[in-house]
Amino acid sequence: MPSTKVFSFPTTDAVSHALDKFLTQASADAIARTGKFTVAFSGGSLPATASKYLAENTQIDFSRWYVFFADERCVPHDHADSNYKLVKDHLLGPLANKIPEDQVIPINPRLVDDSTAAAVDYEAQLGSVFGPEKDRFPRFDCILLGIGPDGHTCSLFPGFAQLEEKTRWCVGIDNSPKPPPSRITLTMPVLNAAHNVAFVVTGAGKRQTIKEIIDQSDVRLPASHVALPKGTVYWFLDDAASQDLTLNKPSEFKL
Numbered sequence: 001m002p003s004t005k006v007f008s009f010p011t012t013d014a015v016s017h018a019l020d021k022f023l024t025q026a027s028a029d030a031i032a033r034t035g036k037f038t039v040a041f042s043g044g045s046l047p048a049t050a051s052k053y054l055a056e057n058t059q060i061d062f063s064r065w066y067v068f069f070a071d072e073r074c075v076p077h078d079h080a081d082s083n084y085k086l087v088k089d090h091l092l093g094p095l096a097n098k099i100p101e102d103q104v105i106p107i108n109p110r111l112v113d114d115s116t117a118a119a120v121d122y123e124a125q126l127g128s129v130f131g132p133e134k135d136r137f138p139r140f141d142c143i144l145l146g147i148g149p150d151g152h153t154c155s156l157f158p159g160f161a162q163l164e165e166k167t168r169w170c171v172g173i174d175n176s177p178k179p180p181p182s183r184i185t186l187t188m189p190v191l192n193a194a195h196n197v198a199f200v201v202t203g204a205g206k207r208q209t210i211k212e213i214i215d216q217s218d219v220r221l222p223a224s225h226v227a228l229p230k231g232t233v234y235w236f237l238d239d240a241a242s243q244d245l246t247l248n249k250p251s252e253f254k255l
């Protein structure tokens, strides 16, 4: 039975604190179980919110982390639109090499002119950590997701074919409605195979979208398709984003 937990906090800062606790626990659980913690970061507002306290966390054994990207823009690593750059600026830089460089897995910078080739390559990079078997999906310990006002998550946009992908782990997109147009993204079966997915959403600008996803499960919105048969979907919201929820009111933050 898919499990969902909705938490809401008065400020973005309180969301950052809660995420720090959540990731400390998720990381310890995964390392105890498998010796490593596989985590995928989205871009946008998420890296700043998720990293605020994480970057100075001394409880986590970052040497066991494997950092992937839930979606990435097809741009060089030092480009202002790069999700890798965001995570580097907010987390990897401040952590000062506590995560071994070869355990951070960005898009191949030589393939940014070809989203299809970049997605195939990223799938192979996933295979090198999760094993290459094609009859199953990689099982991330945690995937950190944002949403757009249109309900997109990763680079899975409403009405786009990538949302229907059933076999590939990672696909390209060249006509993203949000710039930049060329991107790669994990697919929905990969999101739904994870142990945990944590959505992080703040601000009144997304309150209606949050209601349509959490209260109404509106299938037109890609984020509504995230439901983990063997895991838990967490929502880390601020009160501005959660204020319209009536059916699924946030519960007290407890892990």
Ligand SMILES: O=C1O[C@H](COP(=O)(O)O)[C@@H](O)[C@H](O)[C@H]1O
Residues within 6 Å of the ligand: 042, 043, 044, 045, 046, 071, 072, 083, 145, 146, 147, 148, 149, 153, 154, 155, 178
């Ligand atoms: O383009 C993207 O947008 C979403 C949402 O970003 P936000 O700034 O509104 O939080 C993000 O989750 C995704 O990774 C990114 O590529």
